[in-house]
Amino acid sequence: MLDERTRQVLLAVIQCYIGAAGPVGSRLVTKKYSFGLSPATIRNIMSDLEDMGYLRQPHTSAGRVPTDSGYRFYVDSLLNDRQQVRKDHLAELTRKLETLRQDINSFLDEASKMLSFLTHYIGITMTPGAGCTTLNRIELIKHRGDQLAVIMFTDEGLIKNKVVSIDPELSQKNLNRIASYINSRYSGLTLDEIRKRVVGEMTRESLLCDGLIAEALKICRNVFSVSPGDVYISGLSEMLSLPDFSDIERIRELLKAIEDKRIVVTLLDNISDAEGTQVFIGSENPIDEMKQFSIVAATYKEGTRPIGAIGIIGPTRMNYLEAISIVDLTASYITRILSYR
């Protein structure tokens, strides 16, 4: 549908814009790329591209700026040439990541810092959500008074703890019974599934009036309540150095959204099902507050099952090629790390 030459011009304009942050004019294109065409011809082509909705003019007689669909076209052609993506940065990235062999939380924390460091955008990483985390087993340890420490081991190697209040009369022996009851019943299920089951069983089992089972369910209800999973965000200050954020209002909007980690979680949960790297450009973005930004995100996997997500948030004028490579590599690196353990 798009003439090859026209296509090349579009890509050139977008690349110029990504590089220079200002509207790009016909002359600049002829200078930086040798199409063997005069500015006038380029102008005509650019005018066509504007009609097609890939470019727009901030005002008459400024250069052109890509629209969201323009970026989309650009990104799609990048994704078609997968070999372009991936090959740079490989060395630097793995060198950095190799040094990090810690528990998954600090690892993801570091990973988000690295994402932002390499891209200069905001780096986000997330631990596996309740939908992807399968319970291996729990241990119950009495803390003091009415406080019970619940230690949760998951198949993904996460360890979480939670404190719940219980009847202080419960002995450690009974707690052990409760633990093995819970383990036998729920081990192997995702935390989400467990939560749903518990809710269901609460009503039924309470009729049985078995004290311990009732107690067990009460504990479960607390422990497996909806919990968002940890999110690591870095690079806010990096972002601010970009010329794209001269006015404060946009940043404020974004910060407001990011500070509410639940928003970030839903954002990344959205993509957790999908394979591979996904790109949301400006208005394509599922979250209203981020319709001025672009997101590049990917999932990391346990074996072949996607369990968590990472990504970056940047301006729509983003270096997509680099961003996609870096996110992609980081995600597969995390996958690899997880498989070692």
Place this chain on the structure above:
Amino acid sequence: MLDERTRQVLLAVIQCYIGAAGPVGSRLVTKKYSFGLSPATIRNIMSDLEDMGYLRQPHTSAGRVPTDSGYRFYVDSLLNDRQQVRKDHLAELTRKLETLRQDINSFLDEASKMLSFLTHYIGITMTPGAGCTTLNRIELIKHRGDQLAVIMFTDEGLIKNKVVSIDPELSQKNLNRIASYINSRYSGLTLDEIRKRVVGEMTRESLLCDGLIAEALKICRNVFSVSPGDVYISGLSEMLSLPDFSDIERIRELLKAIEDKRIVVTLLDNISDAEGTQVFIGSENPIDEMKQFSIVAATYKEGTRPIGAIGIIGPTRMNYLEAISIVDLTASYITRILSYR
């Protein structure tokens, strides 16, 4: 040293400025406060105050603006009238906080959000640092393969876990022995003390060549390594709505400092020893990147011993009266909550 009338004028100017964010002129002062003096007289007094370094003029024939010493004077006189502080907000604050009865981490998370919500500045809370956290006991649970989960219970009611790699041959029985060895030896000490001891004993005990003790020390070295404590920061977007931050550069500086949680930790560690609420105004600030801002911070206690710190970061043009009240109340509320458990 300062004439009472002069003092009153200074306080009036500062209050005006805090309210209106613009340089305040002599006429405005006579209008808002009834000193029974004409603008001309006020002008003379303000000129004196400028000579004394409490006020300054952004340029000839603008109004006056408080200097850091001016704010300092203001804050000191606030702190002398303690009854002024504290009495407002009490109702709202406790109502909000009463609803929060969770583990200390989520509690502190919420507390930081509330600090920023109430003050419109950046709210910061911190879990007790390694110097203030005393070990109650640890439990060692084999996870899988060479991974050991170390669950740490502290006297303050914190529960932390950490994963360390161990010799996969170690049986749970031996792990239990190691745990009780560690508990008997280190329980009641702060994590910092333990870390230091372990380092010392590493060299000596290794000569003894008791396999289990060596193993125990190895685990301890990992578990009690310097770890910063968790920091909760909120209200970045709140801050951006203030008129004080029209230029982006200051914010970027601040964000950069805040993103490095270690900086925040050292900041709050500084004040952890001191009693009561502390105020750092602009250049008084220990951290370079924050010399444009003011900090109001207080410690919360376990019994009478300060164990952690909370605070807010705002512009030097801060509503100190309100800020001090809120920080003060929140800190003592946290202290109270801790004593319940």
Place this chain on the structure above:
DNA sequence: TATTAGCACTCGATGATGGAGAGTGCTAAA
């Protein structure tokens, strides 16, 4: 027919100009 050179036109950015207004400092009178 497609491309190009030439040209008039548009519009933002930049900088100079000139009140208006707020606030000061100084002087002289109360």
Place this chain on the structure above:
DNA sequence: TTTAGCACTCTCCATCATCGAGTGCTAATA
């Protein structure tokens, strides 16, 4: 000692002209 009066200073804002980058259109060209 305080105050009224006044000249002065400096920022802010709107206006205006200029400059330049870039366009769209038309006519010439390959």
